[in-house]
Amino acid sequence: MTTSAAYRSIVSSCLTWARTNLFNSWRNSVLSLATIAAGGIAGFLMLRFVLFQANWGLVAINRKLFFVGSYPAEDTFRIWISLFIVVILVALTYGVWIGRLRPYIVAIGVVAVITLTLGLGTDLHIQEGQYTQEIQSAGQTAIVSGVHRELVWERGWAPSWLYSLSLGLAIPFGTSWLLLAGLFAVLIGGAWAGRRLSRWRSNPILLQAIGAAWVLLIPMIVLLQLGVSSSHWESAFLDLLVFAVGGFFSFFIGLGLALGRTSPYWTIRFSAVGYIEVVRAAPLLVWLLFATFLDDEFGPIGEAFSNIDLVYRVMIVFAFFGGAYIAEVLRGGLQSIPRGQHEASEAIGLSAAQKYIFIILPQAIRAVIPALTGRFIALWKDTALLAAISLVNTLEKAKKILGGQTDIAEGAFFEIYIVVGLIYWLVSYLLSRLGGAAETRLALGTR
Amino acid sequence: MQRMKDIRVKRRSRYLAVNLIVGAASGIVVGYVGYSIAINLFDFDFLFGPYGSPDRSSIFQFLDVEASDPRWLGMLKGAGNTIAVVVFAIFLSSMLGLAVGVARLSSNPMVNRLGKLYVDLFRNLPLLLIMFFFAFAVSRSLPKIEERSGWSGLLYISNRGLAIPWLETANSLWWLWPVALLGAATGAWLVRRSRARREAKTGESLRPNVWGTAVFVLIGAVAYAALLFPVRLTLPDVTQSASGFFSYTGGNLLGLGYLSALVSLTLYLSAYIAEIVRGSLQAVPHGQTEASASLGLSTYQRFSLIILPQALRIMIPSLNNEYQNANKDSTLAHAIAYGEIVLISNRIINNTGNLLQTYLFIFFVFVITNLIISLIMNAINRKVQIR
Amino acid sequence: MDSYVRLPAGMVVVVALLAMAACGGNEGEVRENTLDEILDRGHLVCGIKADTPGFGVLNPDGTAQGNDVEYCHAMAAAVFGDRNQVEFKEATSANRFELLASKEIDVLIRTTTWTASRDTDLNVAFAPTTFYDGTGIMVKASAGLSSVKELDGATICILDGTSTQGAVSDFFSEQGLTYSELTFQANPELRGAFINDQCDAWSSDKSQLGAHQFTLKADGTDAVVLPETLSKEPLGPSVRDYDSEWEDVVRWVVNGMIIAEEQGVTSDNMGQMAANPPNNTVARLLGVGFDGGPPTNLGIGHDKIASTFMQSVIDQVGNYGEVYSLTLEQVGLTRAGSLNASYLDGGLIYAPPMR
Numbered sequence A: 001m002t003t004s005a006a007y008r009s010i011v012s013s014c015l016t017w018a019r020t021n022l023f024n025s026w027r028n029s030v031l032s033l034a035t036i037a038a039g040g041i042a043g044f045l046m047l048r049f050v051l052f053q054a055n056w057g058l059v060a061i062n063r064k065l066f067f068v069g070s071y072p073a074e075d076t077f078r079i080w081i082s083l084f085i086v087v088i089l090v091a092l093t094y095g096v097w098i099g100r101l102r103p104y105i106v107a108i109g110v111v112a113v114i115t116l117t118l119g120l121g122t123d124l125h126i127q128e129g130q131y132t133q134e135i136q137s138a139g140q141t142a143i144v145s146g147v148h149r150e151l152v153w154e155r156g157w158a159p160s161w162l163y164s165l166s167l168g169l170a171i172p173f174g175t176s177w178l179l180l181a182g183l184f185a186v187l188i189g190g191a192w193a194g195r196r197l198s199r200w201r202s203n204p205i206l207l208q209a210i211g212a213a214w215v216l217l218i219p220m221i222v223l224l225q226l227g228v229s230s231s232h233w234e235s236a237f238l239d240l241l242v243f244a245v246g247g248f249f250s251f252f253i254g255l256g257l258a259l260g261r262t263s264p265y266w267t268i269r270f271s272a273v274g275y276i277e278v279v280r281a282a283p284l285l286v287w288l289l290f291a292t293f294l295d296d297e298f299g300p301i302g303e304a305f306s307n308i309d310l311v312y313r314v315m316i317v318f319a320f321f322g323g324a325y326i327a328e329v330l331r332g333g334l335q336s337i338p339r340g341q342h343e344a345s346e347a348i349g350l351s352a353a354q355k356y357i358f359i360i361l362p363q364a365i366r367a368v369i370p371a372l373t374g375r376f377i378a379l380w381k382d383t384a385l386l387a388a389i390s391l392v393n394t395l396e397k398a399k400k401i402l403g404g405q406t407d408i409a410e411g412a413f414f415e416i417y418i419v420v421g422l423i424y425w426l427v428s429y430l431l432s433r434l435g436g437a438a439e440t441r442l443a444l445g446t447r
Numbered sequence B: 001m002q003r004m005k006d007i008r009v010k011r012r013s014r015y016l017a018v019n020l021i022v023g024a025a026s027g028i029v030v031g032y033v034g035y036s037i038a039i040n041l042f043d044f045d046f047l048f049g050p051y052g053s054p055d056r057s058s059i060f061q062f063l064d065v066e067a068s069d070p071r072w073l074g075m076l077k078g079a080g081n082t083i084a085v086v087v088f089a090i091f092l093s094s095m096l097g098l099a100v101g102v103a104r105l106s107s108n109p110m111v112n113r114l115g116k117l118y119v120d121l122f123r124n125l126p127l128l129l130i131m132f133f134f135a136f137a138v139s140r141s142l143p144k145i146e147e148r149s150g151w152s153g154l155l156y157i158s159n160r161g162l163a164i165p166w167l168e169t170a171n172s173l174w175w176l177w178p179v180a181l182l183g184a185a186t187g188a189w190l191v192r193r194s195r196a197r198r199e200a201k202t203g204e205s206l207r208p209n210v211w212g213t214a215v216f217v218l219i220g221a222v223a224y225a226a227l228l229f230p231v232r233l234t235l236p237d238v239t240q241s242a243s244g245f246f247s248y249t250g251g252n253l254l255g256l257g258y259l260s261a262l263v264s265l266t267l268y269l270s271a272y273i274a275e276i277v278r279g280s281l282q283a284v285p286h287g288q289t290e291a292s293a294s295l296g297l298s299t300y301q302r303f304s305l306i307i308l309p310q311a312l313r314i315m316i317p318s319l320n321n322e323y324q325n326a327n328k329d330s331t332l333a334h335a336i337a338y339g340e341i342v343l344i345s346n347r348i349i350n351n352t353g354n355l356l357q358t359y360l361f362i363f364f365v366f367v368i369t370n371l372i373i374s375l376i377m378n379a380i381n382r383k384v385q386i387r
Numbered sequence C: 001m002d003s004y005v006r007l008p009a010g011m012v013v014v015v016a017l018l019a020m021a022a023c024g025g026n027e028g029e030v031r032e033n034t035l036d037e038i039l040d041r042g043h044l045v046c047g048i049k050a051d052t053p054g055f056g057v058l059n060p061d062g063t064a065q066g067n068d069v070e071y072c073h074a075m076a077a078a079v080f081g082d083r084n085q086v087e088f089k090e091a092t093s094a095n096r097f098e099l100l101a102s103k104e105i106d107v108l109i110r111t112t113t114w115t116a117s118r119d120t121d122l123n124v125a126f127a128p129t130t131f132y133d134g135t136g137i138m139v140k141a142s143a144g145l146s147s148v149k150e151l152d153g154a155t156i157c158i159l160d161g162t163s164t165q166g167a168v169s170d171f172f173s174e175q176g177l178t179y180s181e182l183t184f185q186a187n188p189e190l191r192g193a194f195i196n197d198q199c200d201a202w203s204s205d206k207s208q209l210g211a212h213q214f215t216l217k218a219d220g221t222d223a224v225v226l227p228e229t230l231s232k233e234p235l236g237p238s239v240r241d242y243d244s245e246w247e248d249v250v251r252w253v254v255n256g257m258i259i260a261e262e263q264g265v266t267s268d269n270m271g272q273m274a275a276n277p278p279n280n281t282v283a284r285l286l287g288v289g290f291d292g293g294p295p296t297n298l299g300i301g302h303d304k305i306a307s308t309f310m311q312s313v314i315d316q317v318g319n320y321g322e323v324y325s326l327t328l329e330q331v332g333l334t335r336a337g338s339l340n341a342s343y344l345d346g347g348l349i350y351a352p353p354m355r
Helices: A002-021 A026-053 A056-061 A063-067 A073-098 A103-128 A160-170 A176-200 A203-225 A235-261 A266-281 A284-293 A299-306 A310-336 A339-347 A352-367 A369-389 A394-404 A413-441 B002-041 B071-104 B109-123 B127-141 B176-202 B208-226 B256-283 B286-294 B299-336 B341-352 B355-384 C003-023 C034-041 C067-080 C096-101 C116-121 C163-175 C187-195 C206-218 C244-262 C270-275 C280-286 C309-316 C320-327
Strands: A132-137 A140-145 B155-158 B161-164 B166-169 B231-234 B237-240 B246-249 B252-254 C044-048 C056-058 C086-090 C107-113 C131-133 C135-140 C154-159 C179-184 C201-205 C223-225 C233-239
Touching: A026 B109, A056 A413, A063 A235, A063 A394, A063 A413, A073 A176, A073 A203, A073 A413, A203 A235, A235 A266, A235 A310, A235 A369, A235 A394, A235 A413, A266 A310, A266 B002, A266 B355, A284 A310, A284 A369, A284 B299, A284 B341, A284 B355, A284 C096, A299 B002, A310 A352, A310 A369, A339 A352, A352 A369, A369 A394, A369 A413, A369 B127, A369 B299, A394 A413, A394 B127, A394 C187, A413 B109, A413 B127, B002 B355, B071 B109, B071 B256, B071 B299, B071 B341, B071 B355, B109 B256, B127 B256, B127 B299, B127 C187, B161 B256, B176 B208, B252 B256, B256 B299, B286 B299, B299 B341, B299 B355, B341 B355, B341 C096, B341 C116, C034 C067, C034 C244, C044 C067, C044 C096, C056 C067, C056 C107, C067 C086, C067 C107, C067 C244, C067 C309, C067 C320, C096 C107, C107 C131, C131 C206, C135 C163, C135 C206, C154 C163, C154 C187, C163 C179, C163 C201, C179 C187, C187 C206, C201 C206, C206 C223, C233 C244, C244 C280, C244 C309, C244 C320, C270 C280, C270 C309, C280 C309
Parallel strands: C044 C086, C044 C107, C154 C179, C154 C201
Antiparallel strands: A132 A140, B155 B161, B161 B252, B166 B231, B237 B246, C107 C233, C131 C233, C135 C201, C135 C223
């Protein structure tokens, strides 16, 4: 009786909402109906593809390749340690800095972590799979690459996602499930601990400690990878690594250039402007191709550069290219600081370095957080370009899977590209949400 | 007093020293790079060799690279192909971005959310991935050519591309017609301006727009007839050759490379433009809307006459930036085999090994095209600013 | 105000520029020594094709197989005595020479046609031909064609940046036929387009068409390679110019494998042949003495590699015929009666003597 009344009131409030928001004028009604129809059709088609038509098994059996490529199985611990470091840092920073746990950010974080670690637990399976396969046909035998024939089934077989899900769960993960659970515990626990810490201790000291931890630990992650030959850095892992190293250094290069642009010495200003304009004039692709194919055209220095391992060269290009754009963003921030701030800090006797570190830069960076987030997202998306210079990133790996497993992957373009898109999308969306959260948290100027 | 002077001397000498050191350092860097470029640049012979193999992915026949073309012509055609995709992408994405940006501000939650979904989707995906998706996944699910899908006689879509109506030249004097049209436009502009001025002065209705259009149409039509119908429309058709191969005849076939590049660039860029449009529209004070409503203007008039012109002033610098980015991003189309500048240049480097000269050419092409975008946008900016 | 600073600083810039221009001008032709670099590095970097069954397939996990790949293994076996000291890098048709010239790879073994313009214009030197090929055209069996001349008006799928493009263009204009071209950067996309009727024909080297024809059949698409051969395409390894030590190693590994086949030295009987060579030719090939005499040392690679390098090559990889039957025969490329039979059987496979 009461439940049906409550039900009726919910229905009627929904109807009221729809009437006031969606159908309050004939024009709005037409718009709403058209949008609902278009969304419905698109949603139906997509759901039908995802649930009944797609061959997700192809993704399931290749998931190690999608995420870590040919990373040696015995070295996976390096990735796990790196992941733990990053998750702890992110969680602590989030807890201290932003405080309140926003459910949707947590949800995206969890999905991202699951997506990015799914490939790690499957070593056993991939290792035992034979890549050299024989195809019997017309009395002859052909060697075809990279096919796990025991996992092949007909496309269109009723919900294949169910099958692949069960396949994913059934594959022995060993300790990986525990590690994954640990990762979540650290993610949530770190954010919670950070929040408690921020109440217990004054914020600036904590923030400085966390900043120092970032600066110290991110290079650690990279050092951790040196035990594995760079030719095994592939797929999403390669993208993340290039992004982490490139992004890290590009911030400092950008900072230096931005300060250079506002320097009182005209030669420094001039050089900084010249550098920024030259780098920004050409597309990243051209710089990457140039770094790849450069030999001794620039004499001994160019030759020394061309002898560096390609992955490091690409990281250098990302750092210097990203730096030029970040410099422009930070310059905007520096210019937005009123002259009075400079004068006031000089008046209380701060040195130039103290003035910038404690007074100017915190305000300048805070003012440009949205633009800065945008630059980092762009840098992340730019890692897709590695595919154009024969480095095997996620996108290139996807092409290789499509080309190397023709007997099961033929025509499965949608599945593969949707998964690759999901990987890129999740990370950039997470970055944009984190940037948004930081922006709200730091909107002190409007207070 | 003496102390003050000391400080000033100290400062001045430090200023001098820093400038000298930094100046010398950057001089050495620039000199080193310049010298290396110079010793490599003296070799230009490779530019005159034949390009070697045909590349016919352009939408304009005169931009198709032929095997016998000298390499310098191939590079220029490559630059032309870049422009051919960028110009249309900028135009289409501006229209789409405006629509999505306005939708983002709609009071209708459905429309609003659809706009947000669109922006969140395309802004967070790499352009190269979108291009691959269209070039390799979407194109393959298109119908086959013999199915003749599309509007019969006007448009055909298949997994070979999109066949559209196109203009075809009928005689060797056809180029005089565009010249005549240019003259017609100038004449129309002059007539319109003089009538508009007189209208403003005397206050009588002289219909400057109608007159301007009439002058343009009249001169254009007369020239068209006088040149014996130099340009005509051709419609695409699906034909089958004697050995049974289907192909498009008439019209123009926009190849998959061009089509995928155009569609991807448009979708990607429009998501960015939508955000710029939204931000700029929100930046127009709400009082403007209320004031124009109280004047009795309709919703459409309010938007097109009051809000949009003010928002344009705010959005043009950001648009300028995005257009330049789109110009540079178009280089990614080489990965889907569209014959733009990087593809052509890479082929030349692969065949000759002249890395530096070729990349310097690409560099200057982008400097120049971005400068042109900048100049146009600044001209528009001057036009819309309050004087 | 600060013009008194600008002038001297500007002068410094000008002087620096002039100094750079003056003192940098003593660059001659730098001789490469890739062999030293390979030995220092501890492994060989080999540029291969990633997507052609029979010739080169680079698996998603970094392993590879195919005829070209076996030659990479042979080079590694010659230099290090271990066929696995090699790293494979994908070279596409559009970037292969750039990869080689910029030292991203040590040797390019990727069905690369030896042409005069490549030899002269590019920083490339060609080692002996390992496979004699020619451009062909493949169509779906359902089209019911029997000659290239019936292809008037067809759309042809071709890989971008290959000599195939030029061959097709020449042939069709000589025959007065028209065609349209659809280019791709890699074989998987091209293959998909062919299956999907995005083009009517697929043009490439005949051997590769044969290999693709075979896997297409396995996946349910019947295709036929038309009989005409549009051009000559001798395929073989290539290295950089002015790099003679390394070039010698590459050249003589290939020649040695051919000689081994002529002399009947196989991976099965290699140990026995080395212990007791039947004639002087085999003894010199394997770097051992004949009939108790002193071992011969031809000095290939200036003694930086073992004089018995061919023993490792034949033991771990095999002779020319063994490699051929292990890889190319598997994708249906019959050797007997083709250009790639030994000269003893009427083919073109012939090596200069090793002495």
